[in-house]
Amino acid sequence: MIIQKNKNISHYLTLRNNVVAELFFEAKSREDLIAAKKYSLDNRLDIFILGGGSNLAVLKSRMDGLVVKNSYVDLKVIDGNEKEVKMSVSSGFPISLLIARSIQNGWSGFEYHQGLPGTVGGAVYMNSKWTKPLTYFGDNLVYAFLIDSKGREKKVGKSYFEFDYDHSILQKTKEILLEGVFILKKDSKEEIMKRAKFAFDYRRKTQPYGIASSGCFFKNYQGRSAGYMIDKVGLKGFSVGNYFVSPIHANFIINKGDGKREDLIKLIGIIKNKVKEKFGVTLEEEVIII
Ligand SMILES: Cc1cc2nc3c(=O)[nH]c(=O)nc-3n(C[C@H](O)[C@H](O)[C@H](O)COP(=O)(O)OP(=O)(O)OC[C@H]3O[C@@H](n4cnc5c(N)ncnc54)[C@H](O)[C@@H]3O)c2cc1C
Structure with a gap:
C-alpha cells in the first residue's frame, strides 16, 4: 500500500475546502479497499472513505487517520433476459459513467440521476434522490457486498440498508460498500x-x-424548501470572504476559490440565524459536516 502523509485533498472535494489528510491512500480495487480497512484496524486509525467528495463540507483544517479515495471502477453484467439486466457495480464507479453506459446499452433505472456527481458508494450511503419524479439511488439495488467494522466481507440484501429519504444504514454502521448488485429494465435508448x-x-x-459547491447544503424542513427560506431572508448572493450563497439557487453555497474555513463557518451561522429568526426553523445540514 502506498500511503501518503499530510496530503492536501482539496481537489477531491467539489466544494474545494482546504484540508489536509494525515494519511491518504487511493484504492483502485476491492482488494485495496479491504487492505485499507485492515490497515486502519491494525493501526487503530479512523478511516474515511471518500467517493466523489460531492456531499461534504470539511470545516476542519486536518483530517486525522486514513482517508481513502475510492477509485475502484468496475461493472459486470451477471445475468439478464429480454426484459431486464442484473449487474454488479463497484462502489467507486462514477455516476456519470454509469448513466452513460446505461444509455448506450438501453438499461433503465438510473437515468434521472443524470447530473448527480459522485460515485455509487456515496449515492448508496446517502440514498441520493431526484424529485421529478421521486426516485432514489437505492431503488434498483438487490444486494451488495460490504466490509464490516471488523474488516470482514459481508453480503446483504436491499432491506438491510433501511433506505429512506437521505438515509441508509451505512450512515450508522460505517461499513464500506464494495459492490452493489442492481437490476435495471431494458428500454429504448431514445x-x-x-x-x-x-x-x-x-x-x-x-x-x-x-462551480465549486456541494449541492443542496441544508435539508428541507417539513416540506418547506430550505432554498426558499434562505431566499426570503434576503441572503441570495450574500458572501463571507470567498464563500457565497448562489444567486441562482439559495440552498447552494459556492466557494469562489480559496475560501477560508472561518468564512464558511460564519456564513453557515448567518444563514441558520436569519432563517431561525424569520421562520422559527432550525436548518439542518444535508451535506456531511466534517
Ligand atoms: C452540483 C451538485 C448536485 C447534486 N445533486 C444532488 C441530487 O440531485 N440529489 C442528491 O441526493 N444529492 C445531490 N448532490 C449531493 C451529492 O452529489 C450526493 O449525495 C452524492 O451521491 C454523493 O456521492 P459522493 O461519491 O460524492 O460521496 P462523498 O461526498 O464522497 O461521500 C458522502 C458519504 O458517503 C460515504 N461513502 C462514500 N463512498 C462510500 C463507500 N464505498 N462505502 C461507504 N461509505 C461511503 C463517505 O464516507 C461520506 O460519509 C449534489 C451535489 C452537487 C455538488
Whole structure:
C-alpha cells in the first residue's frame, strides 16, 4: 500500500475546502479497499472513505487517520433476459459513467440521476434522490457486498440498508460498500436518453453549474424548501470572504476559490440565524459536516 502523509485533498472535494489528510491512500480495487480497512484496524486509525467528495463540507483544517479515495471502477453484467439486466457495480464507479453506459446499452433505472456527481458508494450511503419524479439511488439495488467494522466481507440484501429519504444504514454502521448488485429494465435508448436529458436540463436551469459547491447544503424542513427560506431572508448572493450563497439557487453555497474555513463557518451561522429568526426553523445540514 502506498500511503501518503499530510496530503492536501482539496481537489477531491467539489466544494474545494482546504484540508489536509494525515494519511491518504487511493484504492483502485476491492482488494485495496479491504487492505485499507485492515490497515486502519491494525493501526487503530479512523478511516474515511471518500467517493466523489460531492456531499461534504470539511470545516476542519486536518483530517486525522486514513482517508481513502475510492477509485475502484468496475461493472459486470451477471445475468439478464429480454426484459431486464442484473449487474454488479463497484462502489467507486462514477455516476456519470454509469448513466452513460446505461444509455448506450438501453438499461433503465438510473437515468434521472443524470447530473448527480459522485460515485455509487456515496449515492448508496446517502440514498441520493431526484424529485421529478421521486426516485432514489437505492431503488434498483438487490444486494451488495460490504466490509464490516471488523474488516470482514459481508453480503446483504436491499432491506438491510433501511433506505429512506437521505438515509441508509451505512450512515450508522460505517461499513464500506464494495459492490452493489442492481437490476435495471431494458428500454429504448431514445426513451432513456429523453428522461436523462430532462433531469439534466432541469438541473442546468435551476442550479448553479460547473462551480465549486456541494449541492443542496441544508435539508428541507417539513416540506418547506430550505432554498426558499434562505431566499426570503434576503441572503441570495450574500458572501463571507470567498464563500457565497448562489444567486441562482439559495440552498447552494459556492466557494469562489480559496475560501477560508472561518468564512464558511460564519456564513453557515448567518444563514441558520436569519432563517431561525424569520421562520422559527432550525436548518439542518444535508451535506456531511466534517
Ligand atoms: C452540483 C451538485 C448536485 C447534486 N445533486 C444532488 C441530487 O440531485 N440529489 C442528491 O441526493 N444529492 C445531490 N448532490 C449531493 C451529492 O452529489 C450526493 O449525495 C452524492 O451521491 C454523493 O456521492 P459522493 O461519491 O460524492 O460521496 P462523498 O461526498 O464522497 O461521500 C458522502 C458519504 O458517503 C460515504 N461513502 C462514500 N463512498 C462510500 C463507500 N464505498 N462505502 C461507504 N461509505 C461511503 C463517505 O464516507 C461520506 O460519509 C449534489 C451535489 C452537487 C455538488
